[in-house]
Amino acid sequence: MSKLSFDSFTKKIFIKASMEKLYWCWCTVDGITSWFLEDAVYTSTAGETRKPNEPIQSGDSYTWKWHNWDGQENGQVLAANGTDFVEITFTDSKVSVSLEDHGKAVLLILKQHEIPTDDENKLNIHHGCSNGWTFWLANLKAYLEHGILLNETEFDLRNIPMSGFEFVNM
Template structure:
């Protein structure tokens, strides 16, 4: 067994769907907004906005906006093979890798966030915060793909609650 540490974490989940649908959920603005984000803009390396149905490519940059959070996440697409792997910069100082494995009736989704600094603030906000967040969002993706429902909060405004991101499980 690998040793657990604060500089990375891995989350995995089996989801009954096709590889194509799963990659669409991660690799297009339309897909990622169907279960995860309020808005996702991907810009090509030339600065052109990608169409929402167009797959992202290495060298793209992104701007993400969530429901119930006023901030933006900005980063770069490091790798995107159009099939089963996406890697992005995330939280300004770390990276997230999404890998997909076909298991017949289901896809094994593995998310690894790594290169997380190990200072106390990063342990709390990135390791703890993102680890909890990704656990919820991966469960939300499973609910969406397998049952057609979303678990994230879109009806109640949580933006005025200072610790909402740490307290609400469906942020």
């Protein structure tokens, strides 16, 4: 991306963890529910539910559920190479995560792209997801480097109007 636009955004963060640990955090049920989701289910192309520590594969489908949100996200795993790249469908767009080893840390590059550019998606996907991913990547760093989680799991925010837009640790 050479310029800013509403059809994509990129977020980057250095995290002091191994590539294997970061890939596990994104590509297994146990990994992604350790820092991001309340629950996740991955289903293979053969219709079998993946085990908690079994890495996802290209062609899998998923169902994600968050803390403090009653809805769920369903999508497809478009690519998963087993080491440093995963891409999924997500909220009428695509999200890719790339990992680059930089010696003392891994550079995680998240790109959400193919975002529809109507006003509703500019607000909900571009603005909302861009803010959300900023928090969640900071949460992943805090979890892996310091053993703490920043997301809210103690207080139920679901009945607070606008909580998804106002709470920074949703």
